[in-house]
Amino acid sequence: MTTVLGIETSCDETSAAIVVDGREVRSNIVASQFDLHAKYGGVVPEIAARAHIERLDSVIEEAMSVAGVTANDIDVIAVTNRPGLVGALLIGVTAAKTLAWAWNKPLVAVDHIRAHAYSTAIEMETPPFPAIGLIVSGGHSSLFHIKNPTSIELLGATTDDAAGEAFDKVAVILGLPFPGGPWVEKVASGIFPPGEPGTSVRAEVGRVPPADVGARRDSRTSDPLFGLSPWLPSAPLGKGGGDGEAGRASPTSAVGRAVPTHDARPGNPHAIDFPRTWLTRDSLDFSFSGIKTAVMYHVHGQGKTSGGLEKLSPGELADIAASFQQAMIDMLIKKTMLAVKRTGLKTVVLGGGVAANKTLRRALEAECVKCSMQFHAAKMAYCTDNGAMIAALGYHQFIAGDVADLNIEAYPSTV
């Protein structure tokens, strides 16, 4: 039995977990920072790093206490050291190195994206590999051939925005709260942020976020549309994406845009034919920047970046959210099935923060069933960032002899 402490601080979640033999999760503590970043409309790297410093000790203590383990019971310490915000990563890496030295334990350096790929196997008796892995998060969108937990080949990736980034930016265009992805899904199904009808929807007109606000991982591109948007939602969503929650959000969470909800209805995913970008015919890469711009011009008018939102009814907003979501899902599924065809593999797995999107989960599963493929999505708790996936993959790296020394550093990009 090998007990691993996993530490994750690559972006805006401080997390630690205790996992046994790469499969059995004894604890998985996640301290989200949504409240700290909400008023800026995106993750502020300095604030994220400071919050990790303040929270990491107690998050690790809680993970150990919930799992009922002491330092003596821990065999390995695994930590995310790439990709991510370097200042944020450094907090976890420094803590892990310190504990490995003080407790005299082996240290394992884990790649965050590969851990998302492995998260699809957590708590499974037999890992579902080999498989095509569609791994979609706020900073990356990748198609992998996952041969086994430690052997993963990249088949395709985004050429511009990540899938989660596109959801987050469309949420900003629609005036939805941060983090936007889960709210786009809710609005698409007719569930709106709470607020008084007629409340000012323009939270911070004219306020432009600091240059690096919204930074996530290494794929975040500089984006004039995003930077110029006057829509900066002003208050947090109580609970983050991937919570599997149904129904209306807590009425206590005020948001940037309030809409009358009496005529709210689920959006029609075919109401607007937003462009799907395929790149070359047989490309396994993604491109999501065009669809984001198309949503911007649909809302505000061609060539405009503001002024149209207040004219839209809740039903029209729901149609935009649903049509955007459908276009994203179409692109993700088509490329995934192309990868399946090319490799001849019989299993598809889905992971990363965007895998918390239930419409995507259902659609990809339906496509796999239609094509007689096996499908497996990461459990909701392991879609968005978490320490369990770091500990779980860390176990397999340790067993494979991939042990780091105390000189490891933090890197912004994946390998």
Ligand code: KG4
């Ligand atoms: O994996 P993750 O927690 O962080 C990164 O590694 O980036 O993914 C966060 C991303 C955010 O962009 C968030 O908006 C998106 O996942 N996300 C969703 C949903 N839940 C989280 N996107 C669409 N629908 C959701 N339900």
Ligand code: ZN
């Ligand atoms: Zn992630």
